[in-house]
Amino acid sequence: MRPRPGGTRRRGDHRPCPAGTDRSELATLVRTADATGVLSLLAPTGGPEATLLLVQALGDAGVGAPLWCATTGAVACGDDGPPDPVQAQVWGLGRVAALEHPGRWGGLVDLPPDPDGRALRRLCAVLSGTVRAEGGDICPEDQVAIRADGLHGRRLLRASRPGADTGTGTRAWPRAAPCSSPAAPAASAPRWPASWRRTARDTSF
Template structure:
């Protein structure tokens, strides 16, 4: 069905379907494959001009081949990947009003901070530098540029996050309580790779990209975007950064020597990609294994060759359905382990030893639908 567009912006938000997907067997050869699918031996024999016995011999192979390619065609219609495309952003755009530049308290003297502040001011912004997450009282700014992610040292929550990421969560919550009406932009440096050949010197900053994607969906009117810059910024790259902020149409951008690249989702069919089929062997661990997904995964693993499947659950055999899984499937073991407990997980892995060949992580906790700006830091870390 046709979906509505915005009143003064007649551009469809949704990705238009590729009408060519699956068309390979719907053209002049559609009748042939239709007969194969229905097992119509007489029609095939007449059309090919051969005896029905010959058709009966090759029909099973044709049917299997057609089924595989039909499934592959369907899957091709579902496959996408993220790429970075060069994009033209208007240059020389002006900024107005107050802009807060929020920086880590430990990096206030960093040359990169001064470069961004100078770039914003040169385009007309009234720049207010804010150290840490203690925001100044008063009027709401027109925009906020956060450099908090540059502090990628480990925080004290023992959750594998950086100080910059957890401080960004605190900043977003503080802005929510102030009734912030502008737009917030979050910067990283070496936190996103534009291809598999590019070095990723600060992967901890990449966690901010997942956080920003969630915020863009929850608060589209106050979200500006994410921008990744190289480790060392040049004046030209700061100029491109300000161009992106002034234009405001791209919300996921990487700035490199070659220019401005925007994140895009494109179709990625499997045609021409060598088929790779993984088969389980030895012992496979499934976290959250007694849940609905874990049970299905366990059945598939055993059917495809796993010798033993270990289902980790916080309640062990007391979990609903655990006893039934063990009774129905030889080779299934259920163990008590809370995967949020680092020491418990380490002990389980040590017990499994070298027999462990793969891990399927199906554990998760469903929480009430609370916007990110209202989510406490403890809940975010959990």
């Protein structure tokens, strides 16, 4: 459910997408929807191919409503196991789509395998932009993982020095730098591994 101009609210319109639907058929399907936002549930079964088709079809249909893509297991938070590589590709595609179509991109949200009522309420808060940080301020996020302990946002943290004691009885190993300056070797570039941190308080859910 998304707020509409004037303060009125409208329930979501569910549009099934049968297997084998091509780009033109999908464009026709979404063109008739009077949407203020689009939540795609194609990724868990259709992967990046179905998600790309939807991005293209929304463009063909002239739908400017922001697109959110839901995945399951695309990212790892805390004690999660390794990410699903196919679902992770949807996140890579989403970040590219956000750069190419910033005006009609919403974000990415990773759901638990079996979301309960609380997870769905958190999803609604993310989609409506009403997530609040621990301090109470509105905390808009466009890359969110929903877990049992709350909402997690993607953050960059400086890695430990290679070989240094981490304080947990293990030693840190080098990680590939995401980028490096042409004027300096990659080994001297700061290493910023991605980490998922809980970002929102739960009193509003």
